[in-house]
Amino acid sequence: MSGASIGELIGWQVAALQSGQRIGNRTPRRDSYDENDRRAQIFRPIAGGNTAEALRWRDKLLQVAREYNVLHKEKGKREGPLGNNALWVLEVLLGFVDFGSGRCDPAIDTICAKAKLARATVVAAIERLKEHGFIDKVRRTRKTGRARSEGPQREQISNAYAFAVNLKDKVRQRFAQLVGGRKRAAEIQAKKKAEAEARAAALNAPTGRLGSMLLPNDPALAGALDRLGAHFEGDSASSVTREYPDQDLKGEKE
Known part of the structure; x- marks a missing residue:
């Protein structure tokens, strides 16, 4: 290393020390x-x-x-x-x-x-x-x-x-x-709301499809409930069409 290059490297340090600066803070x-x-x-x-x-x-x-x-x-x-x-x-x-x-x-x-x-x-x-x-x-x-x-x-x-x-x-x-507490709480609330809406829709649906809506993962039991619901629907329909006479009509015939 030449004397000139050494001077370049340490010249600023000498000047810093002469001015009272701390060299360590600049390194x-x-x-x-x-x-x-x-x-x-x-x-x-x-x-x-x-x-x-x-x-x-x-x-x-x-x-x-x-x-x-x-x-x-x-x-x-x-x-x-x-x-x-x-x-x-x-x-x-x-x-x-x-x-x-x-x-x-x-x-x-x-x-x-x-x-x-x-x-x-x-x-x-x-x-x-x-x-x-x-x-x-x-x-x-x-x-x-x-x-x-x-x-x-x-x-x-x-x-x-x-x-x-x-x-x-x-x-x-x-x-x-x-x-994540707030986000998780919102997700749980949304899920509960969706489940409640699904239950309400199922209860308002024809009973012949109630099993399929409530038990989509159990086809056998869902089918049984559907048939049972269809049976009650048939009873209700027969009553409406007066296949089974109303109580007051029966009394008139008697």
């Missing part, structure tokens, strides 16, 4: 991806972007996180595996989500200011949330457009966050149960 982390790299594209719309449903989705995720924290608290420990700080940081993070795109990328300092917690506390909380599957996190970088002598060609930018993508099986099932 990208190794486990980072460019913001346009597909591995950094973790944002997904929340509840299809529907605000009311997305707010419900957010509330249920917080509910599941609190339940998880209580259920997995080890005996003798003051807090569960997430802890109150992580639960609060999760709520704060969810407050930054754009429901339409799923975008959530506040800077750590922004999260700290909103949560009113120290930086180390927030960083630790985010790691716990990621460890237990409640969030995913990707460190990202961006091209600076600087010349080599002016500084690094990349800089660290805020992390990208996604939610509920790595939940443990039982936690995912519980979350799905809570989120």
